[in-house]
Amino acid sequence: MITSSGNRGDAIRSDCFVEVSLHEAIGNSILIESKVNSLYGKSIHELCLRVLDFFELKNAHVFIDDKGALPFVIAARLEAAIRQMIKMDKEFLLPVEGKVFITGKEIKRRSRLYLPGNNPKLMLNAGIYGCDGIILDLEDSVAPDKKYEACFLVRNALRSVDFYGSERMVRINQLPAGLDDLSFIVPHSVNLIIIPKCEHANQVKAVDRRISEILGKENTDIHLMPIIESALGVIHAYEIASASPNVVALAIGLEDYTADIGAQRTNEAWESFYARSAVVNAARAAGIQPIDSVFSEIDDMNALAENVKKSKALGFAGMGCIHPRQVPVIHEYFNP
Structure with missing residues (x-):
């Protein structure tokens, strides 16, 4: 079974396409295609391993066509592909960044x-x-x-x-x-x-x-x-x-x-x-x-x-x- 998530093509920016398949051999494999592979390939690889480990996948092959996606995008695309394949309620959540605030009922909404x-x-x-x-x-x-x-x-x-x-x-x-x-x-x-x-x-x-x-x-x-x-x-x-x-x-x-x-x-x-x-x-x-x-x-x-x-x-x-x-x-x- 092969599942995918994300967008691909020459016009795509700040996004990625992720494809996940399961194979019989033990061990996960990750293939990354990216113009910034030399700079960020290692961190993308490590993030993918964290996601796979979180969902307890031991025999997955992951292909990523990266177009400059940030970590929160890569994590979302990979999780979506995995959860299409394996139905579960677990969520892989990156830390919250920035200030969390509540808005008032009567604030301007122009x-x-x-x-x-x-x-x-x-x-x-x-x-x-x-x-x-x-x-x-x-x-x-x-x-x-x-x-x-x-x-x-x-x-x-x-x-x-x-x-x-x-x-x-x-x-x-x-x-x-x-x-x-x-x-x-x-x-x-x-x-x-x-x-x-x-x-x-x-x-x-x-x-x-x-x-x-x-x-x-x-x-x-x-x-x-x-x-x-x-x-x-x-x-x-x-x-x-x-x-x-x-x-x-x-x-x-x-x-x-x-x-x-x-x-x-x-x-x-x-x-x-x-x-x-x-x-x-x-x-x-x-x-x-x-x-x-x-x-x-x-x-x-x-x-x-x-x-x-x-x-x-x-x-x-x-x-x-x-x-x-x-x-x-x-x-x-x-x-x-």
Whole structure:
């Protein structure tokens, strides 16, 4: 049996591809292909041996195609490949780096930057852009066959990457699958869980209940942000916003919402005026922050500025962003 994890190809940076197989001969073997083998090959080899020893593998062959991956990435890729082969609950955890902190319910959430959960390159320096929140995304940005391995990478990133004070957010997968994601992230200093495609208050309660089960106590530290992305979600917006005291914000996702109502999204946004107003009203009535959708035209800063002005005029407190260059514009117009 051969299992693999990670990404490979000429365009890949700060990542690696790992392949693991078992053979009959006793003894582990490790083959590393890397342009920095002379500098880091020994440390990569030693890390792999530690992981193999932790999982009590004595007859494994490991192949690594390294593209400048840091230790937390290599460890995540190797563990994901091993645990596809051998089902177990053991976790190989590197030491936590940096300061662990809890965020307040009412901190500014003007900007939240989405990062694909299976792309370590984009995670490494994300904090330098000064966004209020960084989202490690396990949902739409991750291919279905990569979701399992992305959980290991996101877990390790939460423990190892310095996000320079940005609130540490993770968007889980749509429920019920998202409930399985929580065991990878809840114990590892996440500040806020984003619940996508939320349509009922019971979905929020299920996430909150699962978090408490993992923590072994009532959850009071990990915040929740449901995203409304359908007509039904809009109808139930207040019930969702008030479903738990841990809900600190209610967001709207307009790409899926407009598709759900059979409309095309436009810069004028008349097709979503009712839904956006309903989300703002529900959030404000529940005493939490309303958060607007992302603006997908990353090269048009003037259009973004106009969108942010309209968003703030409607009562939103912040919005999502998909590129770092959007952060300064969003902050400028959402500042008091």
